[in-house]
Amino acid sequence: MEKLLDKINKGIIARREKEPARDYLGASSAGKACVRQWQFSLLNVPKDKPFTAEKLRIFDVGNMYEELAIKWIREAGIRLDTHDKDGKQFGFEYKDANFKGHIDGIIYYIGKRLWECKSMNQSSFKELIRKGIKESHFSYFIQAQIYMKNMGLTEYPAILTAVNKNNGDIVNIEIAFDSFYADKYINRALHALKDIEHGNILERESPSETMEKCRMCAWNKKCWDRKNERIFEK
Numbered sequence: 001m002e003k004l005l006d007k008i009n010k011g012i013i014a015r016r017e018k019e020p021a022r023d024y025l026g027a028s029s030a031g032k033a034c035v036r037q038w039q040f041s042l043l044n045v046p047k048d049k050p051f052t053a054e055k056l057r058i059f060d061v062g063n064m065y066e067e068l069a070i071k072w073i074r075e076a077g078i079r080l081d082t083h084d085k086d087g088k089q090f091g092f093e094y095k096d097a098n099f100k101g102h103i104d105g106i107i108y109y110i111g112k113r114l115w116e117c118k119s120m121n122q123s124s125f126k127e128l129i130r131k132g133i134k135e136s137h138f139s140y141f142i143q144a145q146i147y148m149k150n151m152g153l154t155e156y157p158a159i160l161t162a163v164n165k166n167n168g169d170i171v172n173i174e175i176a177f178d179s180f181y182a183d184k185y186i187n188r189a190l191h192a193l194k195d196i197e198h199g200n201i202l203e204r205e206s207p208s209e210t211m212e213k214c215r216m217c218a219w220n221k222k223c224w225d226r227k228n229e230r231i232f233e234k
């Protein structure tokens with residue numbers, strides 16, 4: 001059956017290759033560790049290695065958990081809106097910058113709140129419970145802050161539903177609005193986008209290629225091996 005697997009993998013990769021490259025900075029990336037990473041992505045520089053079919057299947061499975069969480073919440077009789085009356089995902093965009101966000105939903109549970117869903121493996125799930133969202137998953141914390149501010153959903157804490165991919169456990173975490181972090185990370189994104197627009201090469205936000213954020217970065221080799229003038233060559 002190896003041939004069948006090959007065919008499936010090729011189909012997954014072909015679908016990915018047809019997807020248009022993202023030409024804006026998503027708020028989901030705004031809390032991520034390095035602004036130069038955004039520049040690689042926005043300039044559509046190929047990753048050191050393209051995503052494998054295995055990795056793309058993991059992304060698909062993650063999306064499936066979100067659909068399930070929506071179903072579970074609605075089955076509980078709780079109103080959860082994920083799209084507007086025209087069938088579009090709720091979101092926002094900045095008129096003068098390539099900065100946008102699309103939220104998972106608006107939940108009506110003890111107030112009207114931002115709702116976000118994340119699926120994660122066992123250790124990540126446990127860490128979330130043990131340390132709290134800000135310490136364990138800072139980029140999710142920032143994403144929620146930016147969404148709350150731009151969607152005007154600041155009165156009540158957001159709810160993040162995390163699904164444990166190993167066993168289907170769920171936990172609902174409240175994230176209170178914090179204008180300091182919302183403003184700080186919106187400004188960071190807008191400044192970086194301006195610099196990118198002006199053709200400046202953004203500084204690495206890491207002292208070494210062996211730091212965790214660099215080891216996890218899809219442009220590690222290009223970032224550290226190339227001279228500045230060639231850094232964004234395709």
Ligand code: SF4
Binds near residue numbers: 036204209215224
């Ligand atoms: S390799 Fe490190 S410094 Fe370079 S873009 Fe990626 S995260 Fe930033």
